[in-house]
Amino acid sequence: MSMQDTASSGVALWRLVADGIERGIADGRFAAGDKLPGEMEIAETYRVNRHTVRRALAALAERGLVRAERGSGTYVEAQKLAYPLRSRTRFSEIVGAEGREPHGRLIEATDDVATRELARELGLKTGAPLVRIEAIRLADRTPICVSTSWLSAVLFPDAGAVFAATRSMTKLLEHYGVRDYRRGATRITAGIVDATDAVRLDLALGRPILVVDATDHDLEGKPLMTKHSRFAAERVEFLVES
Amino acid sequence: MSMQDTASSGVALWRLVADGIERGIADGRFAAGDKLPGEMEIAETYRVNRHTVRRALAALAERGLVRAERGSGTYVEAQKLAYPLRSRTRFSEIVGAEGREPHGRLIEATDDVATRELARELGLKTGAPLVRIEAIRLADRTPICVSTSWLSAVLFPDAGAVFAATRSMTKLLEHYGVRDYRRGATRITAGIVDATDAVRLDLALGRPILVVDATDHDLEGKPLMTKHSRFAAERVEFLVES
DNA sequence: CTAAGTTGTCTATGATACTAGACAACTTCA
DNA sequence: TGAAGTTGTCTAGTATCATAGACAACTTAG
Numbered sequence: 001m002s003m004q005d006t007a008s009s010g011v012a013l014w015r016l017v018a019d020g021i022e023r024g025i026a027d028g029r030f031a032a033g034d035k036l037p038g039e040m041e042i043a044e045t046y047r048v049n050r051h052t053v054r055r056a057l058a059a060l061a062e063r064g065l066v067r068a069e070r071g072s073g074t075y076v077e078a079q080k081l082a083y084p085l086r087s088r089t090r091f092s093e094i095v096g097a098e099g100r101e102p103h104g105r106l107i108e109a110t111d112d113v114a115t116r117e118l119a120r121e122l123g124l125k126t127g128a129p130l131v132r133i134e135a136i137r138l139a140d141r142t143p144i145c146v147s148t149s150w151l152s153a154v155l156f157p158d159a160g161a162v163f164a165a166t167r168s169m170t171k172l173l174e175h176y177g178v179r180d181y182r183r184g185a186t187r188i189t190a191g192i193v194d195a196t197d198a199v200r201l202d203l204a205l206g207r208p209i210l211v212v213d214a215t216d217h218d219l220e221g222k223p224l225m226t227k228h229s230r231f232a233a234e235r236v237e238f239l240v241e242s
Numbered sequence: 243m244s245m246q247d248t249a250s251s252g253v254a255l256w257r258l259v260a261d262g263i264e265r266g267i268a269d270g271r272f273a274a275g276d277k278l279p280g281e282m283e284i285a286e287t288y289r290v291n292r293h294t295v296r297r298a299l300a301a302l303a304e305r306g307l308v309r310a311e312r313g314s315g316t317y318v319e320a321q322k323l324a325y326p327l328r329s330r331t332r333f334s335e336i337v338g339a340e341g342r343e344p345h346g347r348l349i350e351a352t353d354d355v356a357t358r359e360l361a362r363e364l365g366l367k368t369g370a371p372l373v374r375i376e377a378i379r380l381a382d383r384t385p386i387c388v389s390t391s392w393l394s395a396v397l398f399p400d401a402g403a404v405f406a407a408t409r410s411m412t413k414l415l416e417h418y419g420v421r422d423y424r425r426g427a428t429r430i431t432a433g434i435v436d437a438t439d440a441v442r443l444d445l446a447l448g449r450p451i452l453v454v455d456a457t458d459h460d461l462e463g464k465p466l467m468t469k470h471s472r473f474a475a476e477r478v479e480f481l482v483e484s
Numbered sequence: 485c486t487a488a489g490t491t492g493t494c495t496a497t498g499a500t501a502c503t504a505g506a507c508a509a510c511t512t513c514a
Numbered sequence: 515t516g517a518a519g520t521t522g523t524c525t526a527g528t529a530t531c532a533t534a535g536a537c538a539a540c541t542t543a544g
Contacts, residue, residue, distance in 0.1 A: 009441065010301070010531095011261070012501065015252025020437055038520065049503045053522085059252070070521045071510030195262055198263055199251060204446065206435055252501095254531065280490065291533050296491085312491045313540030490541070500531070511520070 011204075017056035019204050022065065025076055026234040032079040036066065041076070063202070064140040080237045081139055088190045089135050089183050089214075090170055091144075101138040104167040107134040107146070107200065109160020111153060118150055121215045121226040129153035133163050135201050144236055147229035155224075173224060175235050181224055186214040193230070201232045208233040253446075259288050259298035261446055264307065267318055268476040278308065281316075305444070306382040322479040323381055329372060329424045331456075332412055337381045339403020344382040346409040349388070349442065352376075360392055363453040363457045371395035375405050378442050385443045386478055389471035397466075398406040415466060423466055428456040435472070443474045450475040 005149055021042070024030045025049055036042070039057070043050045059212045061064045068074045095102035112132040119126045133149045149169065151159050156176055173181060193201065193209045203209075210233050215226040257449045263284070278284070281299070299316055302308045310316045325336055337344035354374040375391045391411065394403050395428045398418055405414045415423060417438045435443065435451045445451075452475050457468040 009444070010254035010257025011446070012252035012254070014501080016437065018252070041519090051504085052502060055501085057521095068521060069511085072512075072520060074521080195258055202251065204253070208450075255529080282490090292536085294532060297531085299491095310491060314490080314542075315490060412539085486544085488537100488541105488543085492517090492539070494537085496533100497521100497533080499533100500529100502527105502529080504526085504528105505524105507522100507524085509520100509522070512518085514515105514517090 003172075013046075013048055014052050014055035014059065015204070017042065017048060017053055018059045019061060020046065021056060022234065023056045025065065026080065033104040034076045034077050035073040036076065044045045065140045065142065072135060081235060083143060083231075083236050085186055087182050092170070095144075098139070103138040103141075104163075104169075105136050105138075106164040106167070107136055109133050109163065110172065112150065114150075118226060122150065122152060122223045124152060131156060133160055135163065135169075142235060143203075143232065145229050145231040146197050146200050147227050149225050149227045151225045169225070178218055178224060181216045181218050184215045184217050184223075186212060193232075197230050201230070203232050210236065249375045255288075255290055256301065257446070258293050258296035259284065259290060259295055260301045262288065263298065263302060264476070268306065268322065272318045274318050276318045277315040278318065305384045307384065313347045323386060323477060325473075325478050333379050333386075334410060334412070337379075337386075340381070342381040345383075346405075346411075347378050347380075348406040348409070349376040349378055350404065351405065354392065356392075357423045360468060364392065364394060364465045366394060373398060373401040375402055377405065377411075381477075384475065384477060387471050387473040388439050388442050388467050391467050391469045393467045411467070420460055420466060423460050426459050428454060428466075435474075440473050445474055447462070452478065 021036065030036060036057075037045070039050050039053045042053045042056075046053070051187050056059070057066060057068065061068060061074075064077055066074050067077045068206075081095065081098060081100070091104070092102040110132050112130040114124050114126055114130050115120065115129040116126045118124075118130065119128060122130075124130075128228075129152070130150045131153045133151070134146070135149070136146050137144050153159075156162075159172060159176075162175050163169070166172055166175065193203050197209070198204065198207070201209075212229045212230040212231065213227065214229075216224050218224055263272075263278065263301070272278060272450075280297045281292050281322070283296075284290075284295045288295070299308060299310065303310060305317075306314050306319055309319045321445045323337065323340060334344040352374050354368050354372040356368055356370040358362065358368045360366075360372065361370060364370075364372075371394070372392045373395045375390070375393070376388070378388050379386050379393050392438075395401075398404075398414075401414060401418075404417050405411070408414055408417065435449050436446050436468070439451070440446065440449070443451075452473040454473065455469065456471075458466050460466055
């Protein structure tokens, strides 16, 4: 395999190799703690120069997915994030419970108005002013999901700025006096990542994603926030408890 | 957007643009015969140099998906291949009926032995000698599907060589005296393309594929050949008639 | 006919991707 | 201790990717 052989597909060789290895980790061919084949061996199986393999491994290591040990080998660091879907769902707690460090980052916060569907979910009138928050969440340095959240602009003014500062939805709600909240019905579907999310999630174009739509309520059942989240399917495993 | 901005994702910019446009065609945002936005406009929407857009369009044009007309614009040439699933299914006839030129190419022909499942489909005993033919089929210059076919090595000796010469399953069967054949039950599932098929189908890694398993029989109902085909989901549309 | 808008082609420049070979530094195992 | 195998680092060369600007060739609308 070389850039010429693949008819110049527009995908860098190192990315093909990295994706191949990541897939191997995702589907269990390489378990957490396992030693990967040597760089030379990987280079041979992909018919690629060793430096190209090193580029691929560096990309995976930079995300914390593998760890190289000089003189010994390269080892699998991470595994699929087990993500239980309960009534009480907090990203940071779930990630922390797996021994990984949660991160959040604001991508964009804009004003929006409620479509009929959003209004129904949030118990508002169609056209009501909303704040739309686009955010990404990571475990260690691996992007896990991108989510679009809508909140009432009346109840949560400047929500975007608050999220940018706190980097946490839970803290954002606390800032407005919401001490606790629960998740209502959750819809799970699957799809293919679009170009925008692909870059944000560091996913190859067209990879499968898990799409979760949910609305959070306060303890009296009043809707607070509705979300549309896209998870990298290969990095997460939803657990529905019965 | 530039190679630096995207943190060097390993996917060429022109490929992102080409994929975006192809997706636009696939999901109907640009219909067959439609004029695409001008190169400058595309360059602006993707925040990319016009030359990069031209590279993307050239890749699409080379596959026959779009056609550029100097001084006028670039037009959508192709549409999703309507692929009726009938008892009598012939790739070349289906493609020809859409006004496109069918092509077939042998990728590999090897000897194989029947697994229990293959044996049951073909009415043979487990371990019976088979010929396994890996082939790709195209409409004009666009790859449509990769299929793995198994035939009895006893009934169809040198089937690989015959297919390589005729480039058609129908003609292959004719060569062995089969004048007509019918398709039995067809199973349709979906999945994600693997790295090997991605290159063959010129698909981005992880794109969705339609997987079709079927067995062809002669007119007396004797199994002739069983197939496992992977179609590029975005280029084909199965029609099941009732 | 003219002007505006389109695709086609050319040159040029810098950054990145991939290959190739060599050697150092380190670990593991016999 | 020594040999084999591993990752880390360096230099070098070629090809591709992407940007930039300019102009030609052509079509369409007015």
